[in-house]
Amino acid sequence: MTEPSAARHSEAVEAVEVARTGRWPKETIVSLAAFFVLWHLASMMLPPFVAPSWARIGQSLADILARPEFIAVTVARVAAALLVSFVLGMTLAMAMYRWNAVERYLMPFVKLLMAVPVLCWILFAVLWFRNREVRIAFILVVVCAPIFVIDLLDGMHGVSKDLRDMVRALRPSARQFFAKLILPATVPAILTSWKVNLSLAIRVVTMAELVGATSGIGYALLMANETFSVAEVFAWTVVLVVILMLANIAVTRLERRLLVWRE
Amino acid sequence: MSDDIHVRALRKVFRQKGSGVPVVAIDRLDFTVRRGEVVAIVGKTGCGKSTFFNILIGLEKPTEGAIEIDGRTPYGDFDHFRGRIGIVFQQDRLLPWRSLLDNVTLGLEVIGLPPAEQRSRAERWLHRLGLDGFLRAYPGELSGGMRQRAALARAFAVNPSILLADEAFGHLDEVTARQIRGQFFEMVRSEGKTAILVTHQLEEAIDTADRLLVFGRPARLLADVGVTAWPPAEVPALRTRVQDVIETNQPDPAIAAKEPS
Ligand SMILES: Nc1ncnc2c1ncn2[C@@H]1O[C@H](COP(=O)(O)OP(=O)(O)OP(=O)(O)O)[C@@H](O)[C@H]1O
Numbered sequence: 001m002t003e004p005s006a007a008r009h010s011e012a013v014e015a016v017e018v019a020r021t022g023r024w025p026k027e028t029i030v031s032l033a034a035f036f037v038l039w040h041l042a043s044m045m046l047p048p049f050v051a052p053s054w055a056r057i058g059q060s061l062a063d064i065l066a067r068p069e070f071i072a073v074t075v076a077r078v079a080a081a082l083l084v085s086f087v088l089g090m091t092l093a094m095a096m097y098r099w100n101a102v103e104r105y106l107m108p109f110v111k112l113l114m115a116v117p118v119l120c121w122i123l124f125a126v127l128w129f130r131n132r133e134v135r136i137a138f139i140l141v142v143v144c145a146p147i148f149v150i151d152l153l154d155g156m157h158g159v160s161k162d163l164r165d166m167v168r169a170l171r172p173s174a175r176q177f178f179a180k181l182i183l184p185a186t187v188p189a190i191l192t193s194w195k196v197n198l199s200l201a202i203r204v205v206t207m208a209e210l211v212g213a214t215s216g217i218g219y220a221l222l223m224a225n226e227t228f229s230v231a232e233v234f235a236w237t238v239v240l241v242v243i244l245m246l247a248n249i250a251v252t253r254l255e256r257r258l259l260v261w262r263e
Numbered sequence: 264m265s266d267d268i269h270v271r272a273l274r275k276v277f278r279q280k281g282s283g284v285p286v287v288a289i290d291r292l293d294f295t296v297r298r299g300e301v302v303a304i305v306g307k308t309g310c311g312k313s314t315f316f317n318i319l320i321g322l323e324k325p326t327e328g329a330i331e332i333d334g335r336t337p338y339g340d341f342d343h344f345r346g347r348i349g350i351v352f353q354q355d356r357l358l359p360w361r362s363l364l365d366n367v368t369l370g371l372e373v374i375g376l377p378p379a380e381q382r383s384r385a386e387r388w389l390h391r392l393g394l395d396g397f398l399r400a401y402p403g404e405l406s407g408g409m410r411q412r413a414a415l416a417r418a419f420a421v422n423p424s425i426l427l428a429d430e431a432f433g434h435l436d437e438v439t440a441r442q443i444r445g446q447f448f449e450m451v452r453s454e455g456k457t458a459i460l461v462t463h464q465l466e467e468a469i470d471t472a473d474r475l476l477v478f479g480r481p482a483r484l485l486a487d488v489g490v491t492a493w494p495p496a497e498v499p500a501l502r503t504r505v506q507d508v509i510e511t512n513q514p515d516p517a518i519a520a521k522e523p524s
């Protein structure tokens with residue numbers, strides 16, 4: 001997870017495009033339709049354990065949706081971990097903004113955390129924790145919280161000197177200064193960091209669930225893999241993509257409401 | 264409380280961030296601005312006018328000397344001067360996420376006025392500046408002139424006794440600038456405020472101010488002209504001499520001598 005923030009962001013952007021315009025762009029429909037047809041052709045020529053037919057995939061999807069507990073478990077894990085990461089990230093970013101020394105001492109450590117590959121965190125989690133939920137939460141938080149810290153602090157530092165001087169000339173308390181200027185100015189950065197971390201967390205949680213979880217989408221993927229059920233793996237993938245898109249749509253809706261002044 | 268502004272042996276030296284090379288922004292300033300005076304400061308670009316304002320509003324501290332109002336310094340006594348010194352900057356500096364109304368209440372929130380009064384005061388000032396129809400509009404939806412009017416409303420709404428304007432009308436087109444400048448002076452004089460404005464427009468300064476302070480570069484007082492003491496017929500001559508003072512960066516004691524008694 002060492003990609004720069006822009007690249008991480010662009011992945012979230014596509015799904016968001018759909019939400020913003022309220023409909024799919026023409027190119028998206030064409031390319032999805034082409035994929036649909038190609039897969040159909042492939043499924044006719046290749047054995048079902050390589051390219052299952054849409055009918056089989058549809059059947060698997062129906063099975064999955066008939067028992068949505070695993071979906072709920074994974075979504076709950078992501079939501080809880082992101083909330084914890086955000087509170088942690090916001091607290092640290094605020095402390096770093098308030099006290100220069102905190103930033104100077106803590107930032108190298110945060111950057112160090114960001115440089116560690118997800119796989120290493122998964123291995124560390126297995127070595128350090130016995131409780132499965134703790135393992136999953138640890139992996140998600142250690143991956144997402146640093147991104148929140150860096151993006152939020154960036155947002156806070158990005159407030160223009162002109163505006164800071166204007167507000168300071170009114171002689172506000174430190175609390176007023178933060179509440180009336182820094183926090184509202186950081187809202188766009190907060191929303192962006194949520195989009196980035198949503199897509200990241202949904203990809204990471206499945207990996208984390210592969211390691212010793214007994215529920216959740218990652219676990220279901222593992223089971224499907226062990227039974228060579230490509231249709232089911234495919235169906236779960238569709239579910240994951242849809243979850244991410246729905247989440248992005250939710251954030252975009254919120255963004256539109258909070259950032260009306262930008263239009 | 265007299266609210267006179269005493270500037271005493273004021274000096275400000277910056278250190279450049281990269282090289283640490285010292286930059287003298289204000290060499291030495293000594294003067295007093297009396298309560299209710301309308302003063303214009305003119306001088307070459309980079310002569311330290313904004314730096315002087317930044318010290319006066321408490322954003323910077325002087326390297327030597329002091330600015331004192333009622334025996335206190337605006338950069339030393341943070342709480343005492345809350346709501347007492349208003350400033351209009353060159354750019355409107357409105358908060359883009361707040362409506363015009365909420366931009367004007369900003370200063371009133373800081374001084375802790377009850378919400379109902381914040382609102383009525385903000386509405387009154389926006390009305391006075393002809394912005395009634397735009398209370399709920401965001402700054403991004405308005406023209407530069409309207410935004411600058413809202414910035415005036417924000418500055419006046421807290422009812423400060425001292426008002427500063429740093430090139431506040433320079434970026435607007437001439438017609439709009441003249442209009443808003445007119446409103447600024449009308450409000451300053453009708454409310455009996457002390458006002459100091461920085462301008463590049465010498466003509467504007469002579470037309471509108473009671474007194475002209477000519478800064479050299481780095482800032483020191485080259486001339487202190489009581490404009491009102493000059494008969495209208497001699498104003499063109501005055502303008503030429505002030506121009507000379509600015510160009511040559513040399514004091515002209517003869518202008519100063521013409522100060523009102
Ligand atoms: N924060 C700072 N750090 C370093 N140097 C500064 C700083 N602020 C101002 N200066 C320097 O001080 C000098 C005076 O700047 P100032 O902005 O006060 O001039 P000014 O008279 O307002 O100019 P203008 O008419 O262009 O607005 C300039 O040489 C400027 O580079």
Ligand SMILES: [Mg+2]
Binds near residue numbers: 312313
């Ligand atoms: Mg300036």
